Amino acid sequence: MNKYRTHKCNELRKNDVNKNVSLSGWINKKRDHGNLLFIDLRDNYGITQCIIDKENKNFSELEKTQLETVIKVNGKVVNRSDDTKNKDIETGEIEIVISEYEILGSCKELPMPVFSDQEYSEEIRLKYRFLDLRRKKIHENIILRSKVISFLRSEMTKLDFLEFQTPILTSSSPEGARDFLVPSRLNPGKFYALPQAPQQFKQLIMVSGFDKYFQIAPCFRDEDARADRSPGEFYQLDLEMSFVEQEDVFNIVEKLMVNTFKKFSNKKLLHDVFPKIPYSEAMLKYGSDKPDLRNPLIINDITEIFNREDVSFDIFKKLVRSGSKVRSITTKKTKDKPRSFFDNIDKWAKEQGASGLAYFTIEKDDKISAKGPVGKFFSEEALLEIMNITKSNVGDSIFLACGNQNELEKITALARDKIAKDLDLIDNNTFAFCWIVDYPMYEKDELTNKIKFSHNPFSMPQGELKDKDFENPLDILAYQYDIVCNGIELSSGAIRNHKPDLMYKLFSIAGYNKTEVDKEFSGMINALSYGAPPHGGIAPGIDRIVMLLADEKNIREVTMFPMNQNAQDLMMNAPSEINQDQLKELNLLIKTKN
Numbered sequence: 001m002n003k004y005r006t007h008k009c010n011e012l013r014k015n016d017v018n019k020n021v022s023l024s025g026w027i028n029k030k031r032d033h034g035n036l037l038f039i040d041l042r043d044n045y046g047i048t049q050c051i052i053d054k055e056n057k058n059f060s061e062l063e064k065t066q067l068e069t070v071i072k073v074n075g076k077v078v079n080r081s082d083d084t085k086n087k088d089i090e091t092g093e094i095e096i097v098i099s100e101y102e103i104l105g106s107c108k109e110l111p112m113p114v115f116s117d118q119e120y121s122e123e124i125r126l127k128y129r130f131l132d133l134r135r136k137k138i139h140e141n142i143i144l145r146s147k148v149i150s151f152l153r154s155e156m157t158k159l160d161f162l163e164f165q166t167p168i169l170t171s172s173s174p175e176g177a178r179d180f181l182v183p184s185r186l187n188p189g190k191f192y193a194l195p196q197a198p199q200q201f202k203q204l205i206m207v208s209g210f211d212k213y214f215q216i217a218p219c220f221r222d223e224d225a226r227a228d229r230s231p232g233e234f235y236q237l238d239l240e241m242s243f244v245e246q247e248d249v250f251n252i253v254e255k256l257m258v259n260t261f262k263k264f265s266n267k268k269l270l271h272d273v274f275p276k277i278p279y280s281e282a283m284l285k286y287g288s289d290k291p292d293l294r295n296p297l298i299i300n301d302i303t304e305i306f307n308r309e310d311v312s313f314d315i316f317k318k319l320v321r322s323g324s325k326v327r328s329i330t331t332k333k334t335k336d337k338p339r340s341f342f343d344n345i346d347k348w349a350k351e352q353g354a355s356g357l358a359y360f361t362i363e364k365d366d367k368i369s370a371k372g373p374v375g376k377f378f379s380e381e382a383l384l385e386i387m388n389i390t391k392s393n394v395g396d397s398i399f400l401a402c403g404n405q406n407e408l409e410k411i412t413a414l415a416r417d418k419i420a421k422d423l424d425l426i427d428n429n430t431f432a433f434c435w436i437v438d439y440p441m442y443e444k445d446e447l448t449n450k451i452k453f454s455h456n457p458f459s460m461p462q463g464e465l466k467d468k469d470f471e472n473p474l475d476i477l478a479y480q481y482d483i484v485c486n487g488i489e490l491s492s493g494a495i496r497n498h499k500p501d502l503m504y505k506l507f508s509i510a511g512y513n514k515t516e517v518d519k520e521f522s523g524m525i526n527a528l529s530y531g532a533p534p535h536g537g538i539a540p541g542i543d544r545i546v547m548l549l550a551d552e553k554n555i556r557e558v559t560m561f562p563m564n565q566n567a568q569d570l571m572m573n574a575p576s577e578i579n580q581d582q583l584k585e586l587n588l589l590i591k592t593k594n
Contacts, residue, residue: 004072006021007023008046009041009046010046010089010090011091012091013091014093017079019077020075021074022072023073024072026041026071027040027041028067028068029115030063036052036053036054037059041071042134046090048091048095050075058098062098062101065103068107068114069107070106071103074098076096079094080092080094110131111127117137117138122556123570138557141546145558152216156256162214164215165215167195168195169194173196178222179193179194180194180220180221181194184586188587189587200458200521200524202240203240203535204527206535207528207532211242212241214239216235216237222567225563225566227555228547230543231564231565232563234543239538239539244534245495245534246479246481246495246536249493249536258272260549265431267429270430271432274433275435277436285300287408287411289482290484291484292487294426294430294486297329297331301325302326303325305382310379311378313377316358319402319403327412328401329415329419330390330399332395334361334395334396334423335361337397342397345415345422355403357400358400359397360372360373361396362383362387362393362394368380399415430486433484434485440475440477440478441506442473442476451473451509451511452511455478456494457507458497458503460496461476461478461502470505481493481494483540490540490541491540492538492539493539494536495534495535496537498528498532498533498534499528543555
């Protein structure tokens with residue numbers, strides 16, 4: 001028999017009454033009732049209430065024992081009285097009368113309480129992460145993460161995928177985020193890079209003749225932190241398949257996401273078959289390629305309205321003549337909203353750096369008219385055309401923004417979310433997945449005006465090679481896709497370019513000559529020259545999946561040992577300085593800034 005416990009702290013029930021048992025765990029809470037001391041004993045599995053009366057020789061010692069001390073108790077299981085039963089815990093019908101106890105691990109004064117989920121500063125929580133992880137909510141999040149990963153592994157195996165591990169020490173990549181570099185002791189002056197993703201390796205696995213690969217892959221990127229992105233490292237369900245088209249990848253991933261989200265959440269799925277939205281359509285209708293489809297608001301382009309003679313909104317008309325566009329958002333049945341609602345949205349838009357949001361509400365007495373600061377600038381015919389384009393009705397309100405396309409997409413995407421939240425239009429009990437497809441292969445760099453890859457440079461362009469218009473590269477679409485849920489991008493993926501000649505051509509458009517491609521992607525380009533199958537894949541982010549399932553807003557709440565916003569591990573004091581002997585061995589010299 002285990003010397004520390006006969007049962008876990010979630011196991012004892014009414015049918016265990018009168019048994020002599022041993023439990024071990026942390027003192028979660030204490031309640032002193034004078035003659036009786038109540039102790040909630042907690043382990044990984046649950047809580048059991050224990051009691052000791054004043055006659056017991058251990059009473060005074062237990063009374064002084066610090067919360068979070070690890071103890072072992074021996075005692076008898078007894079029924080709780082009806083008025084003291086606790087339906088919130090599994091062991092709520094019984095309690096343990098303590099006969100003996102032993103301290104297994106003492107505890108200093110706590111820097112933060114463990115028995116509550118009270119908010120504490122990031123610095124305290126991350127410095128004492130081992131205490132933070134004892135708290136109920138985050139402890140359950142980490143257990144959920146483990147179960148999700150185990151489930152994903154099981155599902156992938158059922159789908160005939162094989163799990164392989166790819167190297168952690170590899171070569172630096174010129175594309176994407178900044179690399180983390182590791183100096184080589186045996187090769188002075190040279191560096192490994194930690195992989196931003198196993199992208200090239202998983203393609204090489206396909207070239208090696210394996211048909212379906214997956215991995216719960218660690219990825220390392222020297223990026224700034226965001227709510228949905230950890231600085232430093234993250235994990236993804238990396239997968240790749242040979243002899244597939246885009247739809248084959250979609251079918252696998254949709255089945256996987258539906259099964260996972262139905263198993264681990266009671267929320268509804270808006271779609272079991274995910275909508276496929278072309279990138280250009282997403283940017284117009286939602287202002288973003290990460291749309292939250294729980295939000296019913298749609299953005300419309302009404303630029304042409306401002307070329308009409310019966311529209312006298314001169315500020316917008318002048319901007320349109322100089323190349324600006326006008327986008328609108330319609331809110332249904334908001335005619336009775338106070339003016340403060342509309343003015344607050346306009347004020348908010350200015351705080352985001354925009355020039356504001358004009359607005360009017362559609363009315364009808366004898367004829368269609370518009371109420372609001374800019375309503376007088378539109379004739380009935382112009383309003384009818386706007387209503388037709390935006391599918392608006394009498395009683396609806398329309399917000400307007402004017403500017404260049406990038407500015408418009410940014411402010412209308414933000415405004416769409418802001419207005420929906422203010423009107424309480426988003427169903428938080430729903431998961432809404434979609435695919436964003438038909439990404440452009442290239443885009444123009446706003447600073448240099450040069451052509452660059454917009455997405456993954458190893459992607460296959462759409463259409464037949466003989467029909468490609470390489471003279472107009474911005475018109476070339478790629479078999480690239482993102483999967484999005486509730487406005488959060490879970491992953492990017494693509495059907496890969498497995499043809500070396502085509503790869504050289506595509507890289508040349510982005511400014512790489514053949515020598516540079518051979519140098520930067522030597523492993524990949526060489527392998528593709530020896531018979532490569534058509535292949536494609538994707539890599540949904542584990543952290544973001546669990547964040548959605550746990551209904552958390554920050555990825556830190558589902559990561560066991562995250563770094564802070566400055567990519568520092570406050571608990572382990574990393575990054576840290578290294579001594580001169582280590583630097584010498586690695587042939588490194590630290591140059592201090594003036």
